[in-house]
Amino acid sequence: MAQPVDFFFFYGSLYTYIAVMRIDAAAKAAGVSVRWRPFNLRAIMIEQNNVPARNPVKMRYVWRDIERRCQAYGLPFRAGPPYPVDPELRVNRVGTVAAVEGWCPEFSRAVYTAWMRDHQAPHEHLERTLRDLGKDPLAVLVQADDDVTKAQLESETNAARDLGIFGAPTFAVGSEIFWGGDRLDEALAYAKGR
Amino acid sequence: MAQPVDFFFFYGSLYTYIAVMRIDAAAKAAGVSVRWRPFNLRAIMIEQNNVPARNPVKMRYVWRDIERRCQAYGLPFRAGPPYPVDPELRVNRVGTVAAVEGWCPEFSRAVYTAWMRDHQAPHEHLERTLRDLGKDPLAVLVQADDDVTKAQLESETNAARDLGIFGAPTFAVGSEIFWGGDRLDEALAYAKGR
Numbered sequence: 122m123a124q125p126v127d128f129f130f131f132y133g134s135l136y137t138y139i140a141v142m143r144i145d146a147a148a149k150a151a152g153v154s155v156r157w158r159p160f161n162l163r164a165i166m167i168e169q170n171n172v173p174a175r176n177p178v179k180m181r182y183v184w185r186d187i188e189r190r191c192q193a194y195g196l197p198f199r200a201g202p203p204y205p206v207d208p209e210l211r212v213n214r215v216g217t218v219a220a221v222e223g224w225c226p227e228f229s230r231a232v233y234t235a236w237m238r239d240h241q242a243p244h245e246h247l248e249r250t251l252r253d254l255g256k257d258p259l260a261v262l263v264q265a266d267d268d269v270t271k272a273q274l275e276s277e278t279n280a281a282r283d284l285g286i287f288g289a290p291t292f293a294v295g296s297e298i299f300w301g302g303d304r305l306d307e308a309l310a311y312a313k314g315r
Numbered sequence: 316m317a318q319p320v321d322f323f324f325f326y327g328s329l330y331t332y333i334a335v336m337r338i339d340a341a342a343k344a345a346g347v348s349v350r351w352r353p354f355n356l357r358a359i360m361i362e363q364n365n366v367p368a369r370n371p372v373k374m375r376y377v378w379r380d381i382e383r384r385c386q387a388y389g390l391p392f393r394a395g396p397p398y399p400v401d402p403e404l405r406v407n408r409v410g411t412v413a414a415v416e417g418w419c420p421e422f423s424r425a426v427y428t429a430w431m432r433d434h435q436a437p438h439e440h441l442e443r444t445l446r447d448l449g450k451d452p453l454a455v456l457v458q459a460d461d462d463v464t465k466a467q468l469e470s471e472t473n474a475a476r477d478l479g480i481f482g483a484p485t486f487a488v489g490s491e492i493f494w495g496g497d498r499l500d501e502a503l504a505y506a507k508g509r
Contacts, residue, residue: 169370176363179481182494189501287373300376303497307383 123313125154127293129281130229131162132212132243133205135187138233140290140302142196145226151309157225159216161278162289169287174205190302197238206236210274212243214265215251217274227254317507319348321487323475324423325356326406326437327399329381332427334484334496336390339420345503351419353410355472356483363481368399384496391432400430404468406437408459409445411468421448 128144130137148155166172173179184200191198207213212232219225231250235241243250248258264270284293292299292308299308322338324331342349360366367373378394385392401407406426413419425444429435437444442452458464478487486493486502493502 169372171367171370171373173365176365176481178363178479179365181479182481182492186494186498193501285372285375287370287376298376300380301497303495304380307387 123151123153124294125156126308126312127156127158129158129160129277129284129286129289129291129293131160131289132216132229132232133207134162134289135183135204136302137290138187138237139190139194139196140305141226141229141233143194143302144305147305148309151313153309153312157220157229158277158280159213159220159225159274160281160286160289161210161213161274162281163210164278165282165287171287191237197234199238199240202237202240203242206242207244209244211262211265212247214270214274215247215261217270217277218261218264221273224254224256317345317347318488319350320502320506321350321352323352323354323471323478323480323483323485323487325354325483326410326423326426327401328356328483329377329398330496331484332381332431333384333388333390334499335420335423335427337388337496338499341499342503345507347503347506351414351423352471352474353407353414353419353468354475354480354483355404355407355468356475356480357404358472359476359481365481385431391428393432393434396431396434397436400436401438403438405456405459406441408464408468409441409455411464411471412455412458415467418448418450 126148128140130140144155173183188198188200190196216225216228216232219228228250231254232243235246235250236243247262251258251261281291284291284296284298286293286298286300288300290302290305292305294308294312297311299305299311320342322334324334338349367377382392382394384390410419410422410426413422422444425448426437429440429444430437441456445452445455475485478485478490478492480487480492480494482494484496484499486499488502488506491505493499493505
């Protein structure tokens, strides 16, 4: 029987867009289940002094590469989305609530599509995003800001750190990690036991 | 008619191993010609404060990922090669001579195989590597150390910088760059005009 894939990601990571849009269909086709696990990548990157966003040469490439990959996968993308986003980590905390409650995939796809296609910074459009998903925005935001949710996000960040994760998206199968959207199919094959 | 692919790489980059071993066969199958262009990636990474080797968490992953990819491609690899290597850039200067003279592919494959399979640090085995390729080691090393070769390596580094290159391997088709061995097939498709 296939092992589950733990999908570690961060609302704010650019390449996560493609994984968010692809993973459920790819995992379903492979017969693998997915656990959506948002974590605080920003904290880990700062700890490791590994902040690609500080390198304008690399960022220029990243945007172009994402554009090309969206074309290849048929995903909507319009050059120039706002970046960086979610300075207070509130989107990540809503994602944490969503992961606990089981609506993380649709929340994530809504956030990323609005960001990459419509240039809506996720933290500036949380209420509308939640309303469109049929949620009570105020109730969810209160929950996202409470100590339980903050502790949950920190706990997931610790789990990512313990696995040796340093970027997003990362797919984990047990203790075996696969970094980058390019490794999704490899991670799914590994989860199936090859 | 297909455009050529410029293969920018650095003797010292780990992932370059896989590209060095794969590119000629893949390019031939695609009907694309390859220009082997060693450059001083170390200088560019230091300029950009982008030095993954300083991040032990990331490096642990990189070694494991390389091991998995070598298995997938049937390339020899034994865990634990010496790293970093080529502190004086002499291997890179010999590669520069080889690129000018047309024997860069076989030199590069010999260097990387001895490094990744046999744990021979490239800069410590230059003479034997050259002798095995039928070269006069002393003559080549004198040439590698002369000002013309140093200027040539610097010129290639400038060309890489001008293209926006920040890592290796990078494949360039005109001004379009593709970073990482994972993008080899995409670069070849682009060179063919898709």
